[in-house]
Amino acid sequence: MTKKPKYQLYVKTSMVEKEDKSLKVLKGAYVITGIKNKNIEDATIFIKGKNIHEITTRDVEIPSDAQVFDVSGFTVMPGLIDAHMHFSGTRTHKFQERIVVKSEVRLIRAVKDAEALLKAGFTTVKDCGGINAVYLRDAINEGTIQGPRIFAAGYPLSQTFGHADPHYFPLHWAKEKIPTICDGVDECIKAARIAFREGADFIKIMATGGVMSQRDSPTHEGFTFEEIKAIVREAEKVGSYVSAHAEGRKGMVKAVKAGVRTVAHGFEIDDDTAQLLIEKNVVYVPTLSIAFQLATKGKDVGVVDWALKKIQKFFDMHVKSAKVAYKNGVKFATGTDFGGPPLFKMGTNALELKLLVEKIGMSNQEAIIAATSNAAEACNFERFIGTVSVGKYADLIVVKGNPIKDINVLLDTNNVHMVFKEGRLEVNKGLN
Numbered sequence: 022m023t024k025k026p027k028y029q030l031y032v033k034t035s036m037v038e039k040e041d042k043s044l045k046v047l048k049g050a051y052v053i054t055g056i057k058n059k060n061i062e063d064a065t066i067f068i069k070g071k072n073i074h075e076i077t078t079r080d081v082e083i084p085s086d087a088q089v090f091d092v093s094g095f096t097v098m099p100g101l102i103d104a105h106m107h108f109s110g111t112r113t114h115k116f117q118e119r120i121v122v123k124s125e126v127r128l129i130r131a132v133k134d135a136e137a138l139l140k141a142g143f144t145t146v147k148d149c150g151g152i153n154a155v156y157l158r159d160a161i162n163e164g165t166i167q168g169p170r171i172f173a174a175g176y177p178l179s180q181t182f183g184h185a186d187p188h189y190f191p192l193h194w195a196k197e198k199i200p201t202i203c204d205g206v207d208e209c210i211k212a213a214r215i216a217f218r219e220g221a222d223f224i225k226i227m228a229t230g231g232v233m234s235q236r237d238s239p240t241h242e243g244f245t246f247e248e249i250k251a252i253v254r255e256a257e258k259v260g261s262y263v264s265a266h267a268e269g270r271k272g273m274v275k276a277v278k279a280g281v282r283t284v285a286h287g288f289e290i291d292d293d294t295a296q297l298l299i300e301k302n303v304v305y306v307p308t309l310s311i312a313f314q315l316a317t318k319g320k321d322v323g324v325v326d327w328a329l330k331k332i333q334k335f336f337d338m339h340v341k342s343a344k345v346a347y348k349n350g351v352k353f354a355t356g357t358d359f360g361g362p363p364l365f366k367m368g369t370n371a372l373e374l375k376l377l378v379e380k381i382g383m384s385n386q387e388a389i390i391a392a393t394s395n396a397a398e399a400c401n402f403e404r405f406i407g408t409v410s411v412g413k414y415a416d417l418i419v420v421k422g423n424p425i426k427d428i429n430v431l432l433d434t435n436n437v438h439m440v441f442k443e444g445r446l447e448v449n450k451g452l453n
Contacts, residue, residue, distance in 0.1 A: 041445045042070045046083050047417070049093030052076070053425060055393035055408035057386065060425065066097065068415040071443040076411060090439070092452065096423050098389065099409055100144025100169075100416035100442065101431070102396035103370045105264075105285050105306045105356025108134060108153040108171075114322045114362050128153050134361050135161065135168025137368035140448050142418040142437040145170040147356070147400050149264060149285065150177035150185065155220035167447060170416075172400050174225035174264070176201040176216050178209065178252060183243050184227035184234045184266055209248045213255035223401065224256045226281070228265040229272035232315070232331045239268035239288050239335055242275065249279035262401055268335075270294055277301050283399045285356060286312075288335050290342040295349035304399040305351045307343045309376040311358035311365060312336050318364055340380050347381050354399035355392040371431040378428050385428045415444040419452070 045068040052061040065083075067075040083089060110127030111118050119127075131153045138146060146169045148154030154173035161168045178201045179185030186202050187195050196202050203212035213224055228244060230237030244252075253263050262282040267273035270289035277284065277297055284298070285306045298305055316336040319329050347353065355373040359365035374388040383391070397407025406416050419439035422430035430436050440448035 044069055044074075044084060044087040045415075045441075045444065045446070046087045046089045047092050047097055047419070048083075048089055049091055050095065050097040050419075051423065052409050053096060053098035053386075053389060054410065055099040055390060056410075057390060064097075066409070066417070068417075068441070068444050071414050073409065073411050073413055073415050073417075076409065090419075090452065092419050094421075095438065095452065096420045096425075096430075097409065097417055098420065098424070099393040099407055100418050100440065101142045101371065101392050102145045102147075102355065102400065102407070103138070103143055103357055103359070103373070104147045104283070104304075104354045104396040104399035105149050105308050105358055106146050106367075106370065107151045107358070107360040108148055108157055109151055109360035110134065110153060111361045114319070114324045114364065116325045116328075124153075128156060130361065131157055132160075132166050132168075134367035135166065135171075137366075138169050138370065139167055139440055139442070140437065141368040141370065141434045142420070142431065142440055143169050143370060144416040144418070144440065144442045145172070145397070145400060145402070145406060147172045147264075148174060149266070149356075149358075150174050150225045152176060152219065158222075159220075170406075170442065172222045172402070173220065174216070174223055175219050175221035177225040177227060177266075178203060178212050178216065179227040180204050180244055180248070182237065184229065184231040184237060186234075188235045188237075203248075206247055206251045209244070209251050210255055213252050217259060217261070221261075223261050223282075224252055224263045226252055226263055226265050226276070228267040228276035228281070228284075229269045231266060231268060231286075232312075232335065233328050235327055239286075239331065240271075241269065242272040244275075246275050246279050249276055249281070253280040264399075277303050282401065283354070285358070286339070287342050287346065288339045290346045290351075292345065292349060295346050295351050298346070298351045299349065302352075304354045304395060305343075305346055306354045306356035306399055307339070307346070307377075307381075308356050308358040308373075309340070309343065309380060310370070310373045312339050313372075313376055313380075314364040322362075322364060343381050347383065352395055352398070353377065353383075353387075353391040354396040355388075356396075356399070368434055369432070374424075374428050374431060385425050388428060389424060415441050417441040
């Protein structure tokens with residue numbers, strides 16, 4: 022196995038001036054730790070400041086000034102993570118909405134989407150393309166609005182006639198909308214630098230064509246190897262990394278060999294490609310949710326015909342590809358590719374766990390690990406989040422029911438009674 026590069030982590034924690042330093046105790050919990058076969062019965066969890074201070078199953082003395090929550094009968098687990106989504110702020114599936122609705126309106130809508138994610142138990146999300154996420158991240162970090170921790174790609178990098186080049190615009194309009202459309206090594210280097218200048222935490226590239234882009238195909242290759250390698254090098258120079266949109270096999274293999282950290286979608290994974298992902302320690306984010314919703318319900322909500330034709334052609338291939346990856350032992354992380362409209366509504370993102378179980382054959386525990394510890398790795402933040410472990414941030418959710426027994430528990434947001442993010446009780450619906 023290739024040793025994973027050591028990145029200088031972007032540690033973006035809350036910038037709220039008054040940190041909550043009180044001692045909190047969750048007592049009587051059934052704990053899903055996010056680590057395989059390490060769940061804990063009848064545990065007591067001590068939270069000091071932002072971090073998990075102690076986890077014990079012994080009878081211990083609790084200081085009188087502690088805030089105690091009796092969570093007997095509930096499940097405590099790591100906050101959920103969506104490692105591939107977009108704060109697009111759209112509310113319909115009509116393609117023209119991104120053109121005719123003002124960007125400021127869509128940003129305000131995205132504020133409500135961030136709140137919905139937090140209430141659904143998602144304490145971290147990775148926005149894989151869109152400038153709204155940069156603004157939301159900063160507003161959440163300063164305490165102005167509520168929402169999950171956001172890792173934002175900002176402007177995605179795409180070659181001309183690539184997946185993030187809106188082909189339906191004249192080229193000069195497209196480049197005004199996406200200033201990181203780039204061709205050739207020099208332009209790719211500059212585009213990466215522009216993305217970071219505009220607030221990106223990491224770089225998102227389009228290594229292949231896609232479904233929701235008009236005239237390209239998911240199997241079309243994107244950037245050259247030299248272009249991707251140059252982008253990866255620029256990211257590493259500033260302590261960051263590259264995530265790739267990669268649907269076809271050739272483009273995916275090229276991106277993985279060039280050094281990307283994660284790949285999303287993956288319609289053509291065979292045994293050899295799966296082994297390459299394992300060798301390079303790349304995290305796979307299949308985004309089954311958006312494909313499933315488009316393939317099964319897209320026609321009813323006005324999804325544009327050319328996108329419907331493509332997803333109907335590739336959906337079965339997508340599921341088969343993910344099964345091959347799972348069979349080979351590829352590391353999965355959850356990501357929905359949701360953006361806000363009815364079929365992709367924020368707060369319904371736990372659908373991805375259900376699909377990993379029902380379509381791919383994972384156990385409930387494996388799906389939960391994909392949504393916690395593996396997804397934390399996909400965000401390059403596994404040192405701080407993703408498991409219920411001493412020393413990590415207290416990103417915890419208190420859930421009615423046991424998702425190990427029934428994954429559908431997580432799909433009903435009414436079951437998410439409490440959400441802690443960095444030790445702060447952000448959502449409290451009570452324990453009744």
